[in-house]
Amino acid sequence: MEISNAKQVINITPELQARIDELLSHYPADKRKSALLPILHDVQDAHDNWLSIELQDKVAEIIGIQPIEVYEVVSFYTMYNQKPIGKFMFEFCRTSCCAVRGTEDLMEYTCSKLGVQEGEVTPDGMFQVVGVECLGACGYAPMMQLGDYYKEHLTKEKIDTIIDDCRAGKIDLHKQAITE
Ligand code: FES
Known part of the structure; x- marks a missing residue:
């Protein structure tokens, strides 16, 4: 995913800082980098689900590591976003089990319904549809990830309901939300 020039307001709230401190407390002083992945998740959750370069620099400063050590992690894992994304990102698994159970058809349907590629x-910044590799829920194919949750045995009718629920504010994206 390419790096964005979009501006991001950085806001490390006391609640978020407390969560970061708690994660760091699990490791010795010379191994603080070990907390990087969960810290990035929480920081991203609290910043509209993406991590600008400035925010990655802030994370490096908080942990006490070099910025490059954050960049290399953020650019490696697809769960970290380097540019603004839709509030509700539908991540459809398109690997074997889900593929044979109709992922492409469901993705086409969803894109068409939302009017996007x-x-x-x-x-409106609300939705984004992407295809991803196996999410480890093959027995529940076809499925997608939405925030921290899996939506399984998908059908077009279920997708209609999920979209309606997103618009109605009924979808909880995070199991452990730390918001601004
Ligand atoms: S093939 Fe879709 S979750 Fe594994």
């Missing part, structure tokens, strides 16, 4: 964000 794969990867695009809807003009």
Whole structure:
């Protein structure tokens, strides 16, 4: 994913700082980097689900490591976003089990319903549809990830309901939300 020039307001709230401190407390002083992945998750959750370079620099400063050590992690894992994304990102598994159970058809349906191509964000910033590799829930194919949750045995009707629920504010994206 390419790096974005979009501006991001950095806000490390006392609640978020307390969560970071708690994660860091699990490791010795010379191994603080071990907390990097969960810290990035929480920081990203609290910043509209993406991590600008400035925010990655802030994380490096908080942990006490070099910025490059954060960049290399953020750019490696697809769960970290380097540019603004849709509030509700539908991550459809398109690997074997899900593929044979109709992922492509469901993705096409979802994109068409939302009026976007794969990867695009809807003009209102609400939705984005992407294809990802196996999410380890093959027995529940076809499935997708939405925030911290899996939506399984998908059908077009279920997708209609999920979209409606997103618009109605009924979808909880994070199991352990730390918001601004
Ligand atoms: S093939 Fe879709 S979750 Fe494994």
